[in-house]
Amino acid sequence: MERWRTYGFVAGFLAVPIVLYTVFVISPYVQAFQISLTDWNGIAARPAYVGLDNFGRLLGDEVFWRALRNHGILLLVLPIATIVIALFFAFVLNLGGGARGPGMAGVRGSGFYRVVFFFPQVLAVAVVGVLFKAVYRPDESGVINGALIRLGMEPVGWLIEPDLALWSIIAVMVWQAVGFYVVLFSAGMAAIPKDYFEAAALDGAGRVRLFFSITLPLLRDTVQVGWVYLGIAAFDGFALIQVLAGEKGEPDGATTVLPIEIWKNAFSYSKVGYASAMGVALFFLTVTFAVLTLRTTRRERIDL
Amino acid sequence: MTPDSLRSVRQARSSRSLPADRPRPGVLNGLSHAALAVWALLIVAPLLWTFLASFKSNTEIFGDALQLPGELRLDAWGRAWGKAHVGRYLLNTAVVVAVSTFGTMLFGSMAAYVLARYRFPGSRVIYYYFTAGMAFPVFLALGPLFFVVKRVGLLYTHTGVILVYIAYSLPFTVFFLAAFFRTLPESVAEAARIDGASHTRTFFQIMLPMARAGLVSITIFNVLGQWNQYLLPLVLLARDQEDWVITQGIANISTLAGYEADWPGLFAAVCMAVLPVLVVYVVFQRQIQSGLGAGALK
Numbered sequence: 001m002e003r004w005r006t007y008g009f010v011a012g013f014l015a016v017p018i019v020l021y022t023v024f025v026i027s028p029y030v031q032a033f034q035i036s037l038t039d040w041n042g043i044a045a046r047p048a049y050v051g052l053d054n055f056g057r058l059l060g061d062e063v064f065w066r067a068l069r070n071h072g073i074l075l076l077v078l079p080i081a082t083i084v085i086a087l088f089f090a091f092v093l094n095l096g097g098g099a100r101g102p103g104m105a106g107v108r109g110s111g112f113y114r115v116v117f118f119f120p121q122v123l124a125v126a127v128v129g130v131l132f133k134a135v136y137r138p139d140e141s142g143v144i145n146g147a148l149i150r151l152g153m154e155p156v157g158w159l160i161e162p163d164l165a166l167w168s169i170i171a172v173m174v175w176q177a178v179g180f181y182v183v184l185f186s187a188g189m190a191a192i193p194k195d196y197f198e199a200a201a202l203d204g205a206g207r208v209r210l211f212f213s214i215t216l217p218l219l220r221d222t223v224q225v226g227w228v229y230l231g232i233a234a235f236d237g238f239a240l241i242q243v244l245a246g247e248k249g250e251p252d253g254a255t256t257v258l259p260i261e262i263w264k265n266a267f268s269y270s271k272v273g274y275a276s277a278m279g280v281a282l283f284f285l286t287v288t289f290a291v292l293t294l295r296t297t298r299r300e301r302i303d304l
Numbered sequence: 305m306t307p308d309s310l311r312s313v314r315q316a317r318s319s320r321s322l323p324a325d326r327p328r329p330g331v332l333n334g335l336s337h338a339a340l341a342v343w344a345l346l347i348v349a350p351l352l353w354t355f356l357a358s359f360k361s362n363t364e365i366f367g368d369a370l371q372l373p374g375e376l377r378l379d380a381w382g383r384a385w386g387k388a389h390v391g392r393y394l395l396n397t398a399v400v401v402a403v404s405t406f407g408t409m410l411f412g413s414m415a416a417y418v419l420a421r422y423r424f425p426g427s428r429v430i431y432y433y434f435t436a437g438m439a440f441p442v443f444l445a446l447g448p449l450f451f452v453v454k455r456v457g458l459l460y461t462h463t464g465v466i467l468v469y470i471a472y473s474l475p476f477t478v479f480f481l482a483a484f485f486r487t488l489p490e491s492v493a494e495a496a497r498i499d500g501a502s503h504t505r506t507f508f509q510i511m512l513p514m515a516r517a518g519l520v521s522i523t524i525f526n527v528l529g530q531w532n533q534y535l536l537p538l539v540l541l542a543r544d545q546e547d548w549v550i551t552q553g554i555a556n557i558s559t560l561a562g563y564e565a566d567w568p569g570l571f572a573a574v575c576m577a578v579l580p581v582l583v584v585y586v587v588f589q590r591q592i593q594s595g596l597g598a599g600a601l602k
Contacts, residue, residue: 009503010418014430017415017474024471025437028445028452035448042451089343092336107336115589116344122585122592123578124532126551130558130574131350134357137369143353146369175346183593207332235441239534243555259443266447267539279444286441 036276042266047273054277064278067258070166074173074234074257075289079227081174086181087223089117091211093182094189095197114186118179125176129243132172133159136244159244162254169244169255173237181226188222189215228293235286238263258282351578358384358572365567380568381576384557388566390573392546393553394580397531400462400549404469405526409519411470412477417507419478420485421493431482437475442535450539460543468540469530477522484518485511517591524588531581550577 036054040047058064093110120128135143136158145155158168196214205213216223238259245255258278266275357365358380359373384390419431449468450459458464488511496506512519534551541547548556554577561570585592 006422006503007424010422010424012504013414013418013507017411017434017478018430020411020467020471021434021437021474023456024449024452024468025440025445025474026433028448029440031448031452032444042447085343089340092340107333107340109340113340113344114593115586116347118589118593119582119585120347122528122532122581124534124551124554124581126532126534126555126558127574127577130554130570131354133558134354134571135350139366141366141369143350143369150370178343179347232439232441236443238443243558259441262443262446272447275447276444279441279447282441283444287439290439 032276032279035273036280038273040273040276041270042272043270050273054274055281057274058277058281063253063256063261064258064281066253067256067261070255070257071235071285073166074170074237075231077167077170078173078177078234079230081170082177082181082230083223083226085174086178086185086226087216087219089113089178089182090185090189091207091215094186095207095210095215114182117182120176120178121180123176125239126243128172128176129240132168133244136168160251162251165245165251166255169237169241172240172244173233177230177233181230184226185219185222188219192218224293228290231289231293232286235259235282235289258285354571354574354578358568358575360568360571362565362567365571377568380566380572383566383569384573384576388553388557388569388573389545389548390550390553390557390576393548393550394576396462396547397549397551400466400469401527401530404466404473404530405523407466407470408473408477408526408530409523412474412522413481413512413515413519414507415474416478416481417485417511420482421488421511431478434475434478437472438479442472446535446539453540460541460547462541462547465537465540465549468536469533472536473526473530477526480522481515481518484515488514520588520591521594524584524592527584528581528592553577 035047037049037051038047039050039053092107093113123131137143137145138157138160139155140146140149142155142158144158148155157164159165192215196218197210200210200214235257236259237257241255241257241260242263245251258281262275262278262282265271265278353369356373359375359377361374361377364371364373415434419427419434453459453464453468456464458467492510492514493506496510501510532551533549534555537549537552538555541549541552545556554573557570557573561567
């Protein structure tokens with residue numbers, strides 16, 4: 001009796017969340033896989049089943065490969081740049097002040113910097129896009145070029161040079177992401193017992209040594225989590241690229257990524273089947289990345 | 305001890321803590337302070353520039369970027385609020401986010417609670433069913449989602465967007481809150497049970513208040529995440545401009561600024577979109593950062 005009452009309670013609490021989640025999250029994902037095997041245009045009542053044709057076409061699509069190349073660059077540069085910068089700041093903010101009083105402390109002003117660094121994280125990507133459109137303007141009215149001209153240098157076409165545009169966009173992503181990882185790594189560093197640092201400092205280890213010999217090895221798990229998050233972010237980038245570079249990934253598709261192509265195919269060209277095939281490709285890329293990262297970097301945990 | 309030997313001891317000590325082959329802390333300190341200051345400047349500068357640009361004229365905006373506005377013009381703020389409907393967009397966003405965050409927290413904490421603290425057949429499966437949602441790229445679902453919402457008759461409505469926001473926030477919310485509920489002591493729940501409180505009552509009157517710290521952090525995350533959501537409304541609220549949320553409005557004003565040549569209006573609109581977020585952030589930054597740290601490490 002009591003058991004059944006408990007089950008009734010459990011079912012009652014789970015019913016609404018499961019229904020909402022199944023209808024709006026899981027069912028679209030499942031449908032995406034089905035649709036990717038059809039030539040559906042979003043209107044036809046009975047779309048024709050075309051097997052793996054969409055995927056065959058994908059492999060011959062130059063734009064698809066360009067998007068993949070851009071994801072490759074993002075996947076390498078975004079995590080490395082963000083993690084290196086964030087680790088440096090997290091270390092300085094938490095332990096950079098050296099042994100002060102009992103245990104280690106951050107440099108002066110740590111609290112202030114932490115608040116400022118994290119702020120871009122709470123800004124909407126659409127807003128960030130508008131901000132950096134102004135920052136990157138190609139003439140003296142751009143914030144960077146205005147400063148460059150003051151210093152007697154030539155203005156740079158940050159978003160209009162095909163070779164430069166993607167890098168300018170990655171810089172914005174790093175700008176926005178660093179604060180989050182500073183906080184993440186700070187939490188990781190706070191979990192390292194203070195005696196480790198004190199013992200090492202007594203043995204004459206400097207701050208550089210403290211970082212590489214103690215902080216980094218003990219922070220491995222946290223860095224790995226960060227790496228996976230950033231890698232998954234590298235497979236997106238839609239909103240920022242759409243606002244900064246337009247729907248085609250200007251200049252001339254140089255900055256395009258899969259989400260941009262999915263959007264274009266599904267909602268501008270009505271090629272829902274083909275767009276879904278791209279979505280499925282994106283899904284397998286993301287999952288492969290996450291599994292590979294977690295597998296290859298797994299190691300014995302260090303127990304504190 | 306002679307003064308000489310004292311000095312040598314002192315030297316030995318100082319050379320022990322400061323070997324010559326390492327940069328002196330002064331240099332290192334200076335460098336780290338410079339790096340911190342530069343990064344802070346990189347973050348503040350675009351925001352400050354945008355704020356100042358909202359008081360500039362078009363000519364000033366297209367002139368030297370490092371010039372201050374010639375006079376304090378407030379008309380762009382008025383235009384952005386009225387003509388560009390920023391007021392309307394902010395109101396829409398506030399209503400949508402208030403309802404959807406409440407729904408997310410209610411349903412998310414209910415699901416997380418039973419998954420974390422009750423043993424029943426299939427509980428692991430359901431837990432993974434929810435958290436798997438964090439791994440899927442939203443883009444995969446986007447096309448079909450449009451048609452799902454259309455079929456249930458909620459396309460281009462705030463109700464539709466609210467339900468979709470709740471559904472897409474559940475994986476994250478369930479994951480973090482389940483971790484949180486697991487840390488709460490069993491003894492209190494048991495005491496309540498012995499006193500004859502029903503499961504539902506135990507949850508709402510005892511467990512929820514105990515989980516307040518976790519609930520506050522996750523609520524703020526959901527508020528910010530849903531306030532900044534761009535992709536879902538772009539698909540689900542595409543039709544009527546009256547129903548748009550703030551991110552759609554900003555992206556649209558940004559496109560229009562090129563045609564209508566109202567750049568100060570655009571920057572005033574951006575400021576209006578940022579200010580509420582800034583206030584929430586400054587008030588709650590402690591909870592945001594501690595919640596994030598605690599949650600992400602579980």
